Amino acid sequence: MVVAAVLASGLLLAGPALRRRYPVAWWLLCGFPVVAFRVVHTWRPLMAGCGLAVSRRPALTVVSGLVGKGAPPPQPRVPRRGLIRPTAGGFVLLVRLLPGQVPEHFVKAAPAMAENWQVHAVRVTSWKPGIVRIVASAADPLTDPRIPKQRGPGHLLRVTVGALETGAAWVVDLRRIPHWLIVGATRSGKSTLINALVAGLAPQAVALVGIDCKGGMELSLYEPRLSALATNREQAVRLLAALVDLTLDRMTLCRVARVRNIWGLADKERPVPVVVIVDEIAELFLVASRSEKDEAHAAGTALIRLAQLGAALGVFLVVAGQRVGSDLGPGVTALRAQLGGRVCHRVADPGTAEMALGDLNPDALKAAQAIAPEQAGTAVLASGDGWERARSHLITEAEAEAVAAEYAHLTPVLSELHVEAL
Numbered sequence: 001m002v003v004a005a006v007l008a009s010g011l012l013l014a015g016p017a018l019r020r021r022y023p024v025a026w027w028l029l030c031g032f033p034v035v036a037f038r039v040v041h042t043w044r045p046l047m048a049g050c051g052l053a054v055s056r057r058p059a060l061t062v063v064s065g066l067v068g069k070g071a072p073p074p075q076p077r078v079p080r081r082g083l084i085r086p087t088a089g090g091f092v093l094l095v096r097l098l099p100g101q102v103p104e105h106f107v108k109a110a111p112a113m114a115e116n117w118q119v120h121a122v123r124v125t126s127w128k129p130g131i132v133r134i135v136a137s138a139a140d141p142l143t144d145p146r147i148p149k150q151r152g153p154g155h156l157l158r159v160t161v162g163a164l165e166t167g168a169a170w171v172v173d174l175r176r177i178p179h180w181l182i183v184g185a186t187r188s189g190k191s192t193l194i195n196a197l198v199a200g201l202a203p204q205a206v207a208l209v210g211i212d213c214k215g216g217m218e219l220s221l222y223e224p225r226l227s228a229l230a231t232n233r234e235q236a237v238r239l240l241a242a243l244v245d246l247t248l249d250r251m252t253l254c255r256v257a258r259v260r261n262i263w264g265l266a267d268k269e270r271p272v273p274v275v276v277i278v279d280e281i282a283e284l285f286l287v288a289s290r291s292e293k294d295e296a297h298a299a300g301t302a303l304i305r306l307a308q309l310g311a312a313l314g315v316f317l318v319v320a321g322q323r324v325g326s327d328l329g330p331g332v333t334a335l336r337a338q339l340g341g342r343v344c345h346r347v348a349d350p351g352t353a354e355m356a357l358g359d360l361n362p363d364a365l366k367a368a369q370a371i372a373p374e375q376a377g378t379a380v381l382a383s384g385d386g387w388e389r390a391r392s393h394l395i396t397e398a399e400a401e402a403v404a405a406e407y408a409h410l411t412p413v414l415s416e417l418h419v420e421a422l
Helices: 002-021 023-049 059-069 103-117 190-201 219-225 233-257 290-313 330-336 350-357 362-369 397-406
Strands: 090-096 121-128 131-137 158-164 169-173 179-183 207-212 226-230 274-279 315-321 341-344 378-383 386-392
Touching (some): 023 090, 103 131, 190 397, 226 233, 290 315
Parallel strands (some): 179 341, 207 226, 274 315
Antiparallel strands (some): 158 169
């Protein structure tokens, strides 16, 4: 008891400093035991208060038993809780549903759980039939995200760009989700995310291709590391057509080798992966004359073909814009359907958020619309696997230029994509 008292006193005295310098250690030593006790102690009354408990007997049987025998009422059945497992900034537990319950019942009770357990947020997801997964965050990890520095090139086409609300790293893996749509208003963090993505890809053996129809104001920072850069729609149409031809050539290569994608080729025969970054997609689709309409149609058709064919042939799309809506033309909606990964920052109009997230998850759409102007860098990312809140790592313009200069020697020479040559 004396030793325990000394340890407890030491933790109380060193707690504030430990929490600032070593938040994970503080949480595991001090925060998690307290919260875990709170969860265990309040589980039954919390489930009953949220309407998630079920009486063991019909109501009339209970009443007759009370009147006839004076016996105490039986305790209601509550969902069975699994082991509470700590994470770097919260905890996870699995809960088995009672007959008649569905995951949506627990989703509605998530705010009450967070309030009762005195944690920042609780997220409830379906884990497997009959079981839900409850993930709690003790504090908001997006306020001051701690992102480990990436050493070396890492895994091919896999980049850590920020932190998730759960405290885990936000990883963009183009091999798993090959095409992405990124939307966000001015100063929402969209450009910062693109900078983080390109900075992570720069040390890798990939070709980076930029399409920035605002005169190259955004992507020109990375020009030394780009294999091609189009700065207006005329150049973009030619570059996209060349990318389609490159994709068809790779298709022929795979067919001759009798493989289904370039990853089935031998290392010496495999062509370099190409990541195409399109900044401000609206500049490609907005039209003011007949000639511009033809250019916009050609650009949209080429992008859709790249999205349909590119994943297996080593061509990946990252499409970004401040405003993306069906009013830009049917090509935008068709392209959106091919972009499996979605990232939505704070947007200026609800239609853009609807375009980005509405077809994937209604809850993700609500979370994106709740992002405040002061939460720059915060976004909602969604795919077929679900959705998360996240915040990208800040890459300044000076850092972007430094990355481009440092890895300029790794830029693959793809002569068929040079805008001047086209």
